[in-house]
Amino acid sequence: xxxxxxxxxxxxxxxxRLELMEHWAIAISGLVLLLTxxxxxxxxxxxxxxxxxxxxxxxxxxxxxxxHYAAAFIFSAAAIFHLVYxxxxxxxxxxxxxxxxxxxxxxxxxxxxxGKEPPMHKYLPEQRLAYAGMAFIILxxxxxxxxxxxxNIYAPDLSPTMLLWATWIHNIGFVxxxxxxxxxxxxxxxxxxxxxxxxxxxxKVRLDYARHRHSLWLSQIExxxxxxxxxxxxxxxxxxxxxxxxxxxxxxxxxQQPESVDTRAIESTEQDGDKPPQTVD
Amino acid sequence: xxxxxxxxxxxxxxxxxxxxxxxKITGGAAALAGLNLPKSAGASxxxxxxxxxxxxxxxxxxxxxxxxxxxxxxxxxxxxxxxxVDNIPEPWPRKTIEDWSKKKEVFNRLTPYNFIxxxxxxxxxxxxxxxxxxxxxxxxxCATICPFSANxxxxxxxxxxxxxxxxxxxxxxxxxxxxxxxxxxxVGIYLHVLPGxxxxxxxxxxxxCNERLKDGKPPGCIEVCPRKAMLIGPRREIEKAxxxxxxxxxxxxxxxxxxxxxxxxxxxxxxxxxINKTMRKKPxxxxxxxxxxxRMASTDPLGKxxxxxxxxxxxxxxxxxxxxxxKEQLKKEEExxx
Numbered sequence: 001x002x003x004x005x006x007x008x009x010x011x012x013x014x015x016x017r018l019e020l021m022e023h024w025a026i027a028i029s030g031l032v033l034l035l036t037x038x039x040x041x042x043x044x045x046x047x048x049x050x051x052x053x054x055x056x057x058x059x060x061x062x063x064x065x066x067x068h069y070a071a072a073f074i075f076s077a078a079a080i081f082h083l084v085y086x087x088x089x090x091x092x093x094x095x096x097x098x099x100x101x102x103x104x105x106x107x108x109x110x111x112x113x114x115g116k117e118p119p120m121h122k123y124l125p126e127q128r129l130a131y132a133g134m135a136f137i138i139l140x141x142x143x144x145x146x147x148x149x150x151x152n153i154y155a156p157d158l159s160p161t162m163l164l165w166a167t168w169i170h171n172i173g174f175v176x177x178x179x180x181x182x183x184x185x186x187x188x189x190x191x192x193x194x195x196x197x198x199x200x201x202x203x204k205v206r207l208d209y210a211r212h213r214h215s216l217w218l219s220q221i222e223x224x225x226x227x228x229x230x231x232x233x234x235x236x237x238x239x240x241x242x243x244x245x246x247x248x249x250x251x252x253x254x255x256q257q258p259e260s261v262d263t264r265a266i267e268s269t270e271q272d273g274d275k276p277p278q279t280v281d
Numbered sequence: 282x283x284x285x286x287x288x289x290x291x292x293x294x295x296x297x298x299x300x301x302x303x304x305k306i307t308g309g310a311a312a313l314a315g316l317n318l319p320k321s322a323g324a325s326x327x328x329x330x331x332x333x334x335x336x337x338x339x340x341x342x343x344x345x346x347x348x349x350x351x352x353x354x355x356x357x358x359x360x361x362x363x364x365x366v367d368n369i370p371e372p373w374p375r376k377t378i379e380d381w382s383k384k385k386e387v388f389n390r391l392t393p394y395n396f397i398x399x400x401x402x403x404x405x406x407x408x409x410x411x412x413x414x415x416x417x418x419x420x421x422x423c424a425t426i427c428p429f430s431a432n433x434x435x436x437x438x439x440x441x442x443x444x445x446x447x448x449x450x451x452x453x454x455x456x457x458x459x460x461x462x463x464x465x466x467x468v469g470i471y472l473h474v475l476p477g478x479x480x481x482x483x484x485x486x487x488x489x490c491n492e493r494l495k496d497g498k499p500p501g502c503i504e505v506c507p508r509k510a511m512l513i514g515p516r517r518e519i520e521k522a523x524x525x526x527x528x529x530x531x532x533x534x535x536x537x538x539x540x541x542x543x544x545x546x547x548x549x550x551x552x553x554x555x556i557n558k559t560m561r562k563k564p565x566x567x568x569x570x571x572x573x574x575x576r577m578a579s580t581d582p583l584g585k586x587x588x589x590x591x592x593x594x595x596x597x598x599x600x601x602x603x604x605x606x607x608k609e610q611l612k613k614e615e616e617x618x619x
Contacts, residue, residue: 018601041428042450046375061426061456062576069583073590080594088602142591149584152425152577157434167430 003122003221011204012218014122014196018085020203025078026138032071033141034181037174039064069149076142083135093122096132100125111190122217130183137176144170329438329544330494331519332503334412336549337530338510341399341410350412350502350511351388354397357490357501361444362393362465362483369467370476379464379482390565393465396487397502400566402559404551411556412502412511413567415440415461415487416536417544422577423453423462432462432484438516438544439489445470448480456576458540459567462486489544516544523548541575 002016015023044050044058057063103118103125110117123131147166151158187193195209211218342348347355365382372378381387385394397414421440424432431446432453442453442462448471454462462484471480490500498504503511512519520537523546527534535547549556553571562568 040426042452042455046372048374059455061452062422062580065426065577066580066583069580069587072587073583076587076590077594077597080591081598082594084595084598085602088598089605146588146591149587153581153584153588156420156425157436157438160430160433163430163433167428171428 003217004225005207005218005221006204007207010207012207012210012221013203014199014205014210015203017203020200022078022082023200025074026082029071029074029078030138030177030181033068033075034174034178036064036068036071040068072145072149075138076145079138079142094128094131096128097125100129104129111192117192117213119215120213120217121220122214126187130180130187134177134180134184137173137180140169141173141177144173329436329516330489330513331438331516331544331546332417332489332500333512333519333523333526334545334547335510335512335526336409336411336547336551337526337532338508339399339410339412339506340508341401341408342507347388348399348412349505349507351395351397351399353501353505354414354487355388355395357493358394358396362485363468365465365467366472370472372466372481373477377481378466380466381463382465382467390563391461391463391486391567392565393463393483393485396485398566400560402551402556404555404559407551409549409551409556411547411569413459414502414545415489416459416540417487417489418540418575419542419544420575420577422456422540422575425577426456427453435491437489437491437494439491439494440486441488441491442484442486444468444483444485447483448474449482449484450480451484453484458570458573458576460562460564461567463565519546535569535571539571539573541578 002013002019004013006012039049039058040061044055049055050059052058106115107117107120107124107126109115144166147158147162148170151163151166188197192213195206195213199205342350345352362382365380369378369380379393381392381394384392388395388398390398391413397412400411400413402409402411417434417438417440419438421432421434424434424440427433428450429446429448431444431448432440432442434440447469449464449466449469451462451464454460454464463486464482464484466482469480469483471482474480490498490502493500499513503513512522514522523534523537526532526548530548530550532548532550533552535549535553536543536545547553547569553569557569557571560566560568
């Protein structure tokens with residue numbers, strides 16, 4: 001299990017390096033696919049995109065196709081790897097659970113000050129729903145894209161019915177993927193979600209944030225590692241190697257005030273990332 | 282003497298040629314090429330067809346006001362394009378409108394209302410007449426790259442634009458080495474979507490009279506050619522005929538390798554380098570560059586990698602899962618031993 005509490009650094013490991021690589025491979029190749037997919041429409045000349053610096057190639061459909069294929073290779077391999085590997089590992093944290101729709105509404109309402117967030121697992125209920133939706137869209141894009149690629153190379157006379165299905169699933173999938181990307185960005189823009197952003201870059205989120213918002217997840221980690229919940233971070237001097245994001249509103253317990261920083265302790269724990277969870281100094 | 286190929290009836294596509302002569306070769310041409318074409322040969326709309334255009338026979342119908350092939354094509358397709366709207370929407374931001382509806386009679390170039398025309402090449406005091414239309418490529422980029430699949434290749438090799446699905450973005454024209462498809466603005470599905478921002482009409486070009494092929498009739502241009510300069514038949518037969526005729530006249534073939542191969546084979550006693558030199562590429566008037574490469578071929582290797590990508594993902598996931606389980610198992614065994 002990669003998830004672990006680094007109490008001395010006020011961090012908890014949320015994603016493995018492998019998961020980060022999967023996410024960024026899909027994200028970056030997905031963005032390239034979106035852009036080159038747009039350039040596969042006859043828009044670059046019409047909308048003068050070709051006049052923009054560095055985009056002179058955008059009206060060349062063969063160049064766009066080349067880039068589209070390159071990105072599709074990474075995208076398809078990474079997405080299928082992700083599904084199969086985590087499926088084989090029996091990881092179900094991102095799969096929707098019963099009651100996620102209602103819980104999502106409660107969470108969204110809390111964003112605008114109506115009610116309180118329920119205690120949450122590693123992923124928020126709306127994250128699980130979004131994941132299922134995004135996975136479905138991505139699979140449809142991959143399947144229809146494979147049919148179109150096969151047609152381009154081996155079967156230009158593919159059955160028009162099959163071709164139309166593949167084309168329109170791909171085109172509608174493109175629109176849904178773009179909307180999903182915007183929704184993903186919108187979710188990141190919401191202030192309560194800001195502490196999660198660092199997680200997808202570094203693999204770690206702040207422990208006080210996780211304890212405040214993902215208490216069910218923390219309990220699970222503590223249980224699995226036999227960590228007494230009460231001492232995991234509450235009694236640990238807050239070694240402030242990872243400052244809270246600007247504007248972060250989660251209050252820290254008095255025992256975790258930055259004044260108690262011990263720089264020697266930071267140095268001695270810098271390499272602890274790969275060690276078993278440490279709960280007390 | 283007319284030799285005929287009698288393709289076999291195909292129920293699904295009703296391509297009944299058993300009662301019709303389909304491939305026509307003049308006695309003169311046959312004598313010239315020393316051909317001995319079979320009296321019958323199997324073909325259907327599921328079988329690849331090819332056409333042959335013998336430039337040693339075409340005289341451009343100089344005695345007629347409009348060449349016979351052009352006139353027949355115009356007659357067959359006269360009602361193809363629906364009425365153009367009175368006020369064609371102005372596209373934004375590039376305001377290109379292509380309206381040929383008031384110039385339907387033009388026949389000296391390709392237009393949305395004219396799918397074939399006769400190009401002239403003056404070489405050493407002689408005139409070579411070259412009927413020009415869609416080449417119906419083996420792997421046509423115009424069809425495979427259409428974002429709405431409005432353009433597709435039939436099993437018989439005809440490359441057909443479905444005018445009810447085409448938005449007129451002219452992508453097919455951009456990727457065609459001969460820029461064959463021509464746009465008519467003010468018609469088509471784009472009028473019902475976002476006419477100012479998306480689409481600009483419908484693209485039109487020769488469809489090898491695909492509807493006539495389904496009815497067991499040859500394309501109009503081939504049927505009416507008074508010199509029998511054009512033929513259609515099963516691909517192998519036509520290729521064989523083209524090779525034999527070219528050999529007999531010590532001539533040249535165009536369309537066999539160009540753009541990755543096409544369903545249209547021109548035969549000429551004069552080299553196509555020479556013919557091409559006399560042609561200046563203009564809108565609706567393609568040249569005959571012998572070195573036309575299929576540009577999309579450069580993307581094929583990467584496309585094949587894309588097709589293999591899901592399998593690579595599965596293999597990598599399986600392998601990593603195995604290693605991970607094995608590592609866990611060894612760790613447990615180690616702990617147990619301790």
